[in-house]
Amino acid sequence: MQKLRHIFFLTVTALSLVACEGDFLSTQPLDKISSEATWADGALSEAFIFNVYSFLGYGGFEEQGLSSITDEAMFTHAGRNINTFNEGSETPSNLAWVSSTYEWGNMFLAIRQANLALENLPTATFTNEELKERLLGEARFLRAYYYHQLLRFYGGFPIIDRPYGLNEDYNVARATFAECVDFIVNDLDEAATLLDGKEETPGRASR
Incomplete structure (x- = not known):
């Protein structure tokens, strides 16, 4: 009886492996998209550029702008501790809060995303050339914008x-x-050329 159980178990296991071997090896992850798939599909490439736009919240378009540490605006969120900076009472143990979105590293994270787009879009395999040109123009504009923030x-x-x-x-x-x-x-000049004549879309670089 024990021997029959072993034979039955081995048979079922073998059949299971044979039945699912092909699917198992070719299964695509559901929570991520490969680089190859991104640049082979116009919609996915456009979504990649939309993600580069998402960094626009950094550098001043978030809840707290640089104007909050001047006499131009008053930021009233008590938990942010901006008044510590404005009053000159900041100490090593009592730091004022300034949004991390002004950090050098965050700007370069956005720039890397733009660089990835600029590297891959020229050889992207989707066939909509007008979209490809537009996305290249937007990537150029966005890289220029984030570098401008760093320069400021x-x-x-x-x-x-x-x-x-x-x-x-x-x-x-x-x-x-x-x-x-x-x-x-130079990036802005290139962007202007690539975006010339493209349909204007609210919230996106158009000209």
Whole structure:
């Protein structure tokens, strides 16, 4: 009887493996989309660009703007502790709250996303060339905008014009202020050319 049970168990297991082997090996994850799939589909590529837009909340369009630390505006959220900064009473143990969205790293996270789009869109395999051109223009505009934010807050920055791999050297020297301005203006000129004549859509770069 014990031997029959072992044979039955092994038979069922073998049949299960044979039945699901193909599906198991080719199953696509449901919670993520591959890079290849993204740039093969116009709608997914557009969704990628929409995500780059999502960083616009950073750098001043969030709940608390830089105007809150001037006499231009009064931010009334008591829990944010901005008054500590305005009153000059900040100490190492009593820090004022300034939105982390002004951080250098957050701007470069947005810039990396724009660089990924600019690297992949020229060879994207979806067939809507007008959409591809528009998305390239929007990516150029967005990269220029986020670099402009860095220039406003920090001055000259290292110009990163492509996505870096894991094993590459990230130690890039800051460019001069003038070099940064030239880079931003060039991106905006390219964006204007790519977006020229495209349909204007509220909330998106159009011209």
